[in-house]
Ligand SMILES: Nc1ncnc2c1ncn2[C@@H]1O[C@H](COP(=O)(O)OP(=O)(O)O)[C@@H](O)[C@H]1O
Ligand code: SF4
């Protein structure tokens with residue numbers, strides 16, 4: 001494993017047994033996250049992004065695959081059995097501001113919990129540290145003594161970010177952390193996240209379906225569709241020369257801001273159809289039911305990893 | 321630097337102020353409903369009467385065994401507000417002592433039942449899908465299906481029938497209701513992101529149960545506790561009425577109704593006192609329960 005890799009994921013699978021059958025939420029994905037980068041995990045709703053994040057957090061164990069953190073921790077171990085330092089080092093910020101904070105706890109109790117657990121500061125300085133953390137994410141110290149229901153959506157997410165920062169982690173999973181917010185709160189939270197990352201050299205796994213967010217803050221992008229990753233590229237390449245038909249479809253569906261953007265936008269590929277069920281995913285390439293370029297082989301065999309250049313990987317029969 | 325800094329002191333003061341403010345707001349919500357104030361006032365007055373029964377009752381010696389046949393069967397008068405019974409005892413005095421037994425019953429049952437049920441319910445919900453859950457849920461189902469009177473009867477036949485044993489019987493079938501209540505709430509809260517967040521940061525199971533899950537359920541639990549207080553009295557009275565609870569001459573309200581009802585309708589005032597006492601307590605706790613519900617619903 002390379003030295004610059006903080007998180008190594010290989011052949012990761014997570015299936016859920018439901019009344020409708022086995023949901024193959026994550027079906028064999030492999031990727032690396034590098035120290036200090038923001039890696040975006042993009043895909044439509046239901047593609048398995050949250051499940052990936054939750055497996056890394058240890059909310060449930062994977063059914064198969066390897067997850068290695070910082071070259072020494074095995075993350076297939078459930079949360080309860082992980083060493084305390086891992087619970088300090090990996091944090092998550094959830095999607096829904098309405099459920100990410102306990103409604104009966106004051107903001108200062110919410111943020112001081114990790115400070116106390118991991119003995120980050122002397123007990124006598126807890127309040128000062130909470131105030132510092134709040135200020136750091138752009139909230140005044142008055143927020144300490146408020147209950148979550150007294151806060152707006154953006155403020156709640158900023159508190160959730162302060163809680164994640166409190167134990168001084170190195171890796172944060174951001175699961176659609178801004179997508180439930182209005183545009184102005186969204187901008188504020190994103191700016192805060194970018195500032196924090198620069199100053200604290202954090203690594204982000206940015207889960208989102210918003211390509212605007214991807215373009216603004218990530219260095220690399222992975223496209224996930226029905227439990228599999230189909231393209232992986234540096235952000236610039238991803239937007240300039242998307243290779244996978246699904247990526248092209250996603251990009252052609254976003255509104256562009258400038259003429260220049262309009263020119264580079266992929267043409268001739270319209271978004272068609274709905275994402276199929278993860279219970280009975282299509283055979284072969286899972287995108288073949290919606291792909292305008294599908295060939296006979298596409299529905300029979302899984303496309304292999306095709307490395308276009310060192311860090312642009314695509315899984316599609318077109319490039320074989 | 322070891323001593324608390326000035327900043328920290330300032331924050332502590334601020335916290336106190338905010339907490340005071342929150343209590344004030346809760347009191348304000350409670351006060352808005354006049355009926356709950358009435359309920360609370362009645363309970364406080366009855367509680368004071370129960371505590372200071374010796375000083376408040378006009379004839380404290382009439383509480384238990386006391387015979388003065390020349391005073392028997394007297395209808396209500398200024399001397400005896402609620403008349404006298406077949407032994408010449410002052411019914412009003414006995415009812416005041418009856419409140420003492422009533423509060424003792426409520427206190428005993430709720431003290432046994434609420435903590436047990438709530439803790440077991442939290443644990444069962446938290447350990448959803450394990451044998452711990454199965455064990456607690458099955459056990460509650462068994463106890464919940466026992467009819468309280470049959471239970472009281474069997475306890476009374478093994479041990480002696482008295483008020484304490486009757487209340488033990490009531491408690492035995494009552495705790496599972498608190499298990500059910502907290503279990504179902506815990507199951508639905510168990511995988512909320514804020515619980516996962518605390519767990520993933522290393523919070524202990526004790527913290528999750530009592531600092532994260534319990535506070536959210538407190539309003540619902542307290543509302544049930546107040547409403548149940550009335551039920552304890554009613555069931556206690558029923559058990560005493562069939563002779564399995566407190567035995568004469570204990571001045572228990574249910575026992576009194578049972579003894580005195582034999583003299584209906586001619587000497588109606590004997591039963592009126594203790595029966596009205598029972599109704600008053602149940603009514604007061606129900607009014608209070610509504611107020612408590614409002615306090616927590618408003619948040
Ligand atoms: N706990 C679960 N039980 C059953 N199915 C689940 C569970 N969590 C997720 N799924 C299913 O797994 C698939 C992927 O879900 P998710 O990871 O939430 O996708 P995304 O975050 O990309 O929207 C969906 O089909 C979803 O219904
Ligand atoms: S493998 Fe075939 S179906 Fe899949 S994206 Fe490529 S061309 Fe389309």
Ligand SMILES: [Mg+2]
Nearest residue numbers: 049050051176
């Ligand atoms: Mg999701």
